[in-house]
Amino acid sequence: MPSNGPSSTPRRQPRPRLRAVAVTLALAGALAATAPTARAADLTGASPSRCGGRGVDSAALIRYESDIVIKAPLRTIWKLQTDVERWPSWQPPVTTTERLDPGRLRKGSRFRWTTPAPATTHTPASTLEITSTVRQLRNQDCILWKGPAIGEGLRIDEGVHLWTFREVEGGVRVHTEETWTGDQVEADVPTATEALGQGLEAWLRDLKATAEARSGGRPH
Numbered sequence: 001m002p003s004n005g006p007s008s009t010p011r012r013q014p015r016p017r018l019r020a021v022a023v024t025l026a027l028a029g030a031l032a033a034t035a036p037t038a039r040a041a042d043l044t045g046a047s048p049s050r051c052g053g054r055g056v057d058s059a060a061l062i063r064y065e066s067d068i069v070i071k072a073p074l075r076t077i078w079k080l081q082t083d084v085e086r087w088p089s090w091q092p093p094v095t096t097t098e099r100l101d102p103g104r105l106r107k108g109s110r111f112r113w114t115t116p117a118p119a120t121t122h123t124p125a126s127t128l129e130i131t132s133t134v135r136q137l138r139n140q141d142c143i144l145w146k147g148p149a150i151g152e153g154l155r156i157d158e159g160v161h162l163w164t165f166r167e168v169e170g171g172v173r174v175h176t177e178e179t180w181t182g183d184q185v186e187a188d189v190p191t192a193t194e195a196l197g198q199g200l201e202a203w204l205r206d207l208k209a210t211a212e213a214r215s216g217g218r219p220h
Helices: 016-029 073-080 085-089 189-215
Strands: 062-070 096-099 109-119 126-138 142-151 154-169 171-181
Touching: 016 171, 062 189, 073 154, 073 171, 085 096, 085 109, 126 154, 171 189
Parallel strands: none
Antiparallel strands: 062 171, 096 109, 109 126, 126 142, 142 154, 154 171
């Protein structure tokens, strides 16, 4: 589970029930996250980030991107990120993960994972089930996956999620971008964007904390 010119696309007017859905998604995306500390992507500009020539959805209304520097070896960070079956051991918002094919994660691999969505006054407590397909993967360089997130009364038609990893002085710069599309989340773009940002910031913090703990804060 951020970022580019949809300014000419008509904006749907928010509806009360869908606003409640978007708020629920915010809680599901980051159970204990604080407000995003990085910027949402500029809706009028295109991000240069790619993996094997592919990036996030350039036409999506909902997008977010962020970076963090992790003081750990690249191989440690990459292992944590691509060993998807172990995500629940270091990411509290991820409750279950399941590989849908055998072997090392690669282009075409599929996995299913879940995250809880608390109840609101308009929607019941639910669980979002996300089925992701890896579209591009370059070892210890980048990974791109996409897929829907579906729960009772909640739906993101498609999320596209890009990660890149670059060794820099003092560690590894991890960059992430994600876009969402779907009528429910597009009904309230600012709230959905905030939800997306909270989820990505929480993911980056968990990845940093776990990788640095395992490596003793040594970048190489």
